[in-house]
Amino acid sequence: MSELTRTVVGRPERLLVHALVALGGAVILWETASLSSDSATFPGAVGLGLILFSVISAIATLRSVSAPTVEAPLVQGMIGLALLGAYVGSTVLAGFLTSALWFLPAMALVGGERRRSWLVAASAGFVLLAFVVFRLVFAQPFPPELILGEI
């Protein structure tokens, strides 16, 4: 992938990420304050290290302008994650495969796929295949499906 698509990540976004890493370190330090010294030594060192290294990274970021990335652009990535979150949420109500019937076309549309027949056929085919595979291969129960019953 690294050789295929490169987008640029701006300085504010990178600084925000370093700040969040430092915040994570601070939360770990705060959480370990209530522990005995034996249990607190390692997490405490981790918390301190996270703050230290994120500060170093932030200083380096301030000296640079922008950096290339191989990851999805921010808009597509955030929409994709939001849809994934909605999908996981809807599986509790409708099941993994029933929810996939809206999730697959929605994500494909975000990815630029516009052929309706492709979307319908691929979504239905994948759900049917997954239903057969998981029903045959796995014995453990999944959350009840809204339209396909328990798998």
Add this chain to the structure above:
Amino acid sequence: MLDVLGGLPDALSLGSVLAMAAGTAMGIVVGAIPGLTATLAMALLLPFTYAMSPLISLGMMAGIYNGSMYGGAIPAILMRIPGTPSAVATTFDGYPLARSGRAKFAMHVALVSSAAGSIISALALMLLAPPLVSFALRFGPVEYFWVAIFGMASVSLLLASAPAKGLAAALIGIAVGIIGMDMITGAERLVFGIRDLSGGINIAVLMTGLFAVPPALSMLVPDSGVGDRRSTLSGAGIRLADLRGLVKTWIRSGVIGVVVGVMPGAGGNLAGILGYSEERRAARDPSLFGKGDPRGIAASECANNADNAASFIPTLALGVPGNSVAALMMGAMLIQGLNPGPALFSEHGDVVYGFMWQMLLTAFLMLAFGFAGAKAFAQIQRIPGALLAPMILVVCSIGTYAASNNMTDVWLMLVFGTLAYGLSRSGYPMAPIVLGAILGPLAESSFRQGMLITRGDPAGFVSSPVSIVLALAVTAVLLVPPGRHLYRVIRRTV
């Protein structure tokens, strides 16, 4: 050597052969699709391995690893797009050869060279891991503490674009690894009142989130290379006489791949580039390289496959994975209740040696599938990435749920995926996070046991020859970034 031979019958059982065949085919398909990597495929498979026996899950993973390395050469040759990062050097001569009407020949050279590299690597694993285990039997908690620190430090510093980001990534991994109950004092750490976290984080959930979610999201980009329609397989295939001319190349590149594989932090991409560079340097007529010289394809493909099994030498013998694939493989073993390290060889020799044979046998399966299905594999790039991405995410979610029957784990997978996406965009590497999660708890428990043994005397951590060597190795690794910086400054001023 007799112990090694003992693993062959298990590796040849029907279930194992079917698992290797399925894994190899899956690996070639995954490698042939730009954007999909061995780590993604293994991360997807990992949660499902709970329901499998050890040699079935390891056989599938061995097949995926070897198969994907060859699969990466297919789009590299046909479209000048490396299917996996390890196939970058394959594009240099593969694409010109394909453009000259010899695509089939180029694909065959890549296939046979990949198989040669995998065979050399598996033999190195069989020959080098057992002596390393005999040596590692002398290790106590102090030595294991240094080994764990060395593993984390070297991977963090060598994989990251900036040392501070690599080390921060390792610390994030350690923080994830120590979530849950402290095994010595019984105190709950970093649980934040969430009852489902008190048992710790499932390593499969972490790995699926880190290695499957960001690549799937990146496939949503229309020009990600997936869905390309330029693939054609032209010309005649390879002849036996052509193979004879490549033997020296395989030996050179195979050795380079094995050495790179054993080194923590290095990987198939480095092996491929080094193998190619060395072949070009050693050639009498280097002017042909870059214009369609089959030796260029052979060197790159042999070296990047020779890295595969060799990367498991420190993983199996010491319990220290040197790259993300080795960490995933170690995760698969931990899921099965197998703890990599010297004890594994005596307690579960059938699995360890069986796995070594699987790494060897999948090379032959790759050869068979590659010759039989070259045309079909060449068409795989036509699958649109926009459709593949959500399918991967659905399988991730189902797999994560199947591992524990717990929806919290699916939410955690989403959290780790989001974390990975954000961190990765800012240049934080993912492999040190996994290594931190695996080796962090080992380093902590070894440190605390060591302190008890040495009665709190820090000098006890550098009292044996092995611990001194390991401490020096850690220091040397930590000095690499400032040394590099100093070298650049001196060069600029001179």
